[in-house]
Amino acid sequence: MKLSRIWPGLVVLALLLAGLEAAVNAGLIRRALMPAPSAIAPVLWGLLESGEVLEPLFATLRLVFAGFAIGSVLGIAVGLAMGWFPAAFRLLEPLVELLRPIPKAALVPALMLFLGIGETMKITSVSLAVLFPVLVNTLQGVRGVDRVMLDAARTHGWGPAHTLLHLVLPAALPFILAGMRISLGLALVLAVLAEMLTGQGGLGFLILDMQRSFLIRQMYAWLVILAVVGLALNGLFLFVERRALHWQPALRP
Amino acid sequence: QNLTKLRVSVIPVLDVAPLHAAIREGYFAAEGIEIDTSTTTGGATGLPGLIAGQFQVTFSNTVSILLGVREGLDFRFVSGASRGAMTPPDIFAVMAKKGSGIRSGKDLEGKRIASNTRNNIVWLRGMAWVEKTGGDWHRVTTVEVPFPQMADALAGGRIDAAILSEPFVAGALATHGDTLERIGWPISETAPGGTNAQYVAMKDELNAHGEVFDRFGRALHRGVDWVNARLTDPVLLELIAGFSRVPIERLRQVALPAYPKGVTPGELDDLLVSMKHFGMTGTYPATSSLIFRTAAV
Amino acid sequence: MDFLELNAVTKDFPSRSGPPARVMDGVSLAVRQGEFMAVLGPSGCGKSTLLQMAAGLLPVSAGEVRIAGRRISAPPPEAVYVFQQYTRSLLPWRNVRDNVGFAVEHRLGRRRARDVAEVQLGQVGLAGFGDHFPWQLSGGMQQRVAIARALAAEPAMLLMDEPFSAVDALTRLDLQALILDIWTRRQLTVLLVTHDVEEAITLADRIAVLTQRPASVAQLLEVGIARPRDPVTTRELPRFLQLRHQLLNTLLARHEA
């Protein structure tokens, strides 16, 4: 995005912060609930400058990336299998449909039981959150591959494996990536939630811990960091997606 | 008859038995008060709810209350709620796996101990026990594990020790008695009869409607009397089972706290010393200024 | 010699409720080696179905399809199908060169497929467009890519399902000339399905007219116009006008009915 396109939004954002500042200073909002932005900014700066931000940030990011990678790979693999092989679809569909709607947060106790309280549990719960949207989207993408394209491959003598790899996978890629983008957001949510439930570091733990200790300014500072992280992750993904899907109508130069 | 409504934030633990007794026995109604309890499962939302005006009274562990006070929040104690016993059994216990060789804080150095959260009363008492039994608390890693999962985590070897509170102590012994054991009594070994939890309200509310809180205190304290008179009576356990949903057979194994009516500056000062020692430094106001008249008994 | 034979081919489609729907009933048709045959018929009569069965893309319900004397049940190496919808049959994520290479890369590998592709692109007048993506080309150019892809497989027979119906009238004339040229040079056998009576007469040696569903062969006409034929001037010949009149009246009558 060019600067000229985003400056109006930045102005609104600045105005909003200024309004908040004024409201807090005028006593319209209780400082105990919402400190003035000018009071949060130094805390935020302190976290950044001292490098204190790095360790929890990396803890959360590691969790997000590990869970995201595992969940995506699994989701794509199972989705491709279910979409391409009717037998796999019949076998797995009811299970998927039943597991899919369970709030992953509700599974955390069961996961703790089977996987303990460490990284494994957290990564698993993140992976689970990532798995289903990717799976469902992949499945839909595979089933949506144009019949004409598939027939073209057949009339040119392509075998099933070659077709799966060189036709079905790229054709389904827009769907797969859309699912992955949704999942990336969910991965962050679940990572934060898992950290809140079994805190030993990470942004989620810190936000909850700051709140419990009534360090409200610190809490907001970490929240801002979290928002920026989310924004950056999404931006990064969009960038990758644009590269991978340069041929899609909406993305054509 | 027009009842004054009070919304009280509670946690489904043994400590709030007097409040429920007072409700059930009609002591609040007799004072013209209708109590609406809101059960949350951690102090984390109770105190913020109090600040935000959602509740008039909040039950919370003392450490969290004092941390809020440190940050300039005007919490005032309106009644005592629970204290540890002078001698075992405590309402807290440090547990470890049988045959693990862990018996003291010294043994825990370089190991992992579970607490439900950091920087609350359970953790504070646990760390005090570590130090008292010869360990350097800086060298013990605290892992946050929700109470319900602690016994499994301990039995599964995922942590080396855990600080549990009742009724989870009884629960852990009932289900994992063959593998787990109690190795410490964090309150009676470090601060016998030490404070545990209180009821607080906001200063402004108290200034504006002090009379309502007088009535609240009177009714609550009648509940305390009711409970204290039945510490060995099955009806108390039935009451607790009713609001906490803990099976009654488990409650029979549980150690109950002491139910005081008041809060003393002394117990708070003792706690503050301990809090500052374990890293919760800062400036706290004089504790006597924090106690509302209903708790000054 | 007959290169493609359909012998008493019947096709039923299963229907949700009720008995299967019969789309084609005992159709027999033979295309000679090197012949250019066109198929005309009312909309929905089963032209595409017929062509797909000839290509081995769709199983027959009864009867048989033979190509070069062999009975087929899967797409045979001799025949390649050219789809009506070029936008759907080209892979948008591949550039033009790799789209053409598509036809052979599973046999020759990507590197050699690219070389083959370059040659074929030259043949359809698209030399130098290898690096473009399909969506960067006009409709006519895209259909040329599809034709180049089909030719890359070096088929003995082309099966084309309304290959020009989605391009504009002028581009269509271009492509017709291209197909005629390639057909002459390569001595291909061609079976072309079309809606366009003029197109059928301009291009084909013989024209098969199908009946309404369930389809059977209503007429089989010899065009008998000398080659080479120019897409513009051929249409002014008396024989052309006569055939056109005859075919249109047959089709329109059926169409109305």
Add this chain to the structure above:
Amino acid sequence: MDFLELNAVTKDFPSRSGPPARVMDGVSLAVRQGEFMAVLGPSGCGKSTLLQMAAGLLPVSAGEVRIAGRRISAPPPEAVYVFQQYTRSLLPWRNVRDNVGFAVEHRLGRRRARDVAEVQLGQVGLAGFGDHFPWQLSGGMQQRVAIARALAAEPAMLLMDEPFSAVDALTRLDLQALILDIWTRRQLTVLLVTHDVEEAITLADRIAVLTQRPASVAQLLEVGIARPRDPVTTRELPRFLQLRHQLLNTLLARHEA
């Protein structure tokens, strides 16, 4: 009397980088009351742009458009535009009756719009199809619905942008006959953009041929074939063949260049 006048119309489209692109340069064209005029031209030369400006859907950059003597800047009540792609111009969530009624319901209300719709559907041979949804009809029928909708507005002029290019060749002949019939009965003024030279000759009184971009009028031909014209036999007349030859050569030459 001239019903539609384009006087020295110029059209520039703003371009991202560099100066605006000139698509049309001082085009003047007049369509007489009750006349049927066709516009031919190479792809991308600006035919649709011209038609949209005549319909008041697109502002001119310079010059003026007059309808019935009035200078227009928004869609005038006298003229209705018929779109090429029926799939996009019909509303899939409305049945056929309500699609046709759409043209007038903002003026007459839903009830009376339905009555109007029924009448118009009868006129295009779709009586009894009011309860169908557009996607339940064939392409030709859908385009008829679009025409019925245009007629419901009772325009004095129809502006049609390749209205038959998305339907098959036989259906196209049907629709051509329909349009000729309606044009005669209603004494409409028609401006038709098409790619199809045969179609232009069969239907129009005069044919305007546009040049490559920036478009200007290259030729303006009087067709001079007697009416009524039959879509099948007209194409066998010498005058038809001569005009066809002439137009194709002009267009193909331009096309090649």
Add this chain to the structure above:
Amino acid sequence: MRLSARPSSGVVLVACLLLLWEVSARLDWMHTPNWPPLTDVLVALAHDTLTGELPLLVGGTLWRMAAGLAAGGAAGVVVGMLFATLPMTARLFGPMVELVRPIPIPAVIPPLVLFLGLDNTMKVTVVALTVFFPVLTNTMQGVAAVEADTLAMGRTFGIGPLRRALRITLPAVLPYILAGFRVSLALALVVAVVAEMIAGEQGIGHYLVMMQFAGRAPEIYATVLVLAVLGYGLNRAFLVMEHRTIHWWFAMGRQADG
């Protein structure tokens, strides 16, 4: 996706897994009371359903979810239409939206509690916030996908802008909006439950945490079952509703996603 009436291999697989659950718990493979047999779970489920406790809690959760869905969805549609039709509004408020969007909901709950308390207001807001973004995105996408020709068609018949927005744009965008809602539906349930787990004495989420505190494993898993079935049923019901509302969309051969 359609669950076939015949017991397919998939149904058999699910049954086998459930059986494995029962057996593993009965034989205490996990060495813990926190892994109760399926039958115990079903008994607990039946009991708390018959006492009326669970239905009441589920009702409460659903109510909050529906309110949040309606509020957040309506806001998403309105803002989405606004952003898409008046680009300036998107430029002004877009960055703000983009900054709020990625904040994980569990992280927003603590500060929201400070402003909105613990009750319905907070929970409905949290759900609404979750629903808002997918609906917004989809609405914008939908408006962008409305064919220019369709709108021009309205103009050629002399139909004014408001009527065009209401009679052309809105119905055309409806499939996209509904798709956004369907994605949101699952999220809304999750978030409603999470909010209940974190704060306030309400709903199925609170029940879940209560039972965790009381160490009642069968009730915990009963809740998980209820949520699974609830999620499944809601999705199913939504699909049916969607097919009724935009039958034309499906009739035109578009695939349902998700």
